[in-house]
Amino acid sequence: MIKNLKLIIAGLVSALLVFQIFHFAEHFIQLWMWFVGFRNMPFMSPWATEIVWVLGEWMVPGEEDYHRIFKLGVELLHLIGNMLFLLGIIGLRLLIKSKYVTWALWFQAFHVFEHVMLFFTAYYIHQAIGMSTLFGYFQPYGTDVFDEVALTNYRVWWHFIANLIPTVLVCMSFKRKKKDS
């Protein structure tokens, strides 16, 4: 029974970590495009863009402001993506007792908290406020300070690093596990 449960958890964790590979690849491509010169807004792949529109329209049906629809879609997609990775790490923690997984878990929980902040502030006060937007300082609308390029620079790097750290920690836990066994 316990063996079966472990197998189920291992299967779920594997699926969630495979998802994280794609999620991280999206952030990697975003950073790559940033280096190439796409800095007016964070680059998104066409398939991610399509998911964003679907999620945004689902969040605020009948909304006419495309900017709001897209923004909410972006924040919801990030929130879902990072919650899935967090669930993957929680599952991994059940299977591997490693300090690397524990650190990854704490870090990803912190990252998810940031996305909870961004999503709910974008939804309720129409402005994404969190550490990765310098608490709303870099916003296109609603403040006197406008710098979309600065927002993109800051946000692209912030989220790339925030994804990189737990991803590397998870990889290190696998390496340690392999070495131990």
Place this chain on the structure above:
Amino acid sequence: MKSLALAFIALTLIGCGAPKSADTPKPSVAIINEAHGYADNYTPDKLETLKSTGKPFAVFVGADWCPGCKRLTKEIIANQIVLPKDTAILTANFDNELALRREYGVAVKHTGIFFDANGEHLYTKGGVVFADFMTHLAKN
């Protein structure tokens, strides 16, 4: 037969001498539709021409890297038939039209610049939706 051929050649030569359509000056703005409004790409000339038409109009400033702007531009073009008669919306590129942005205070993409029937600039609004254009064009 010879006379027919000569007549044909004569007509052809006369035709060659006639003014070509390319010689006639083209209107710098698409002809304002009498049944409904229209949408067109922004140029400074078109803006100046619209100022003298005696009808309200607007300019939408969007960027091709902005997904929301692309959607709104599509919506404007697709729905120009529902715009009030004789009115117009020009669509301008945020990255290229720096002079327009400076003149009308456009700080962000996805912005509308609204003009009244006298060609006077009324206001500039960020985060516009299609309904903003419809309301402005119908009201003024």
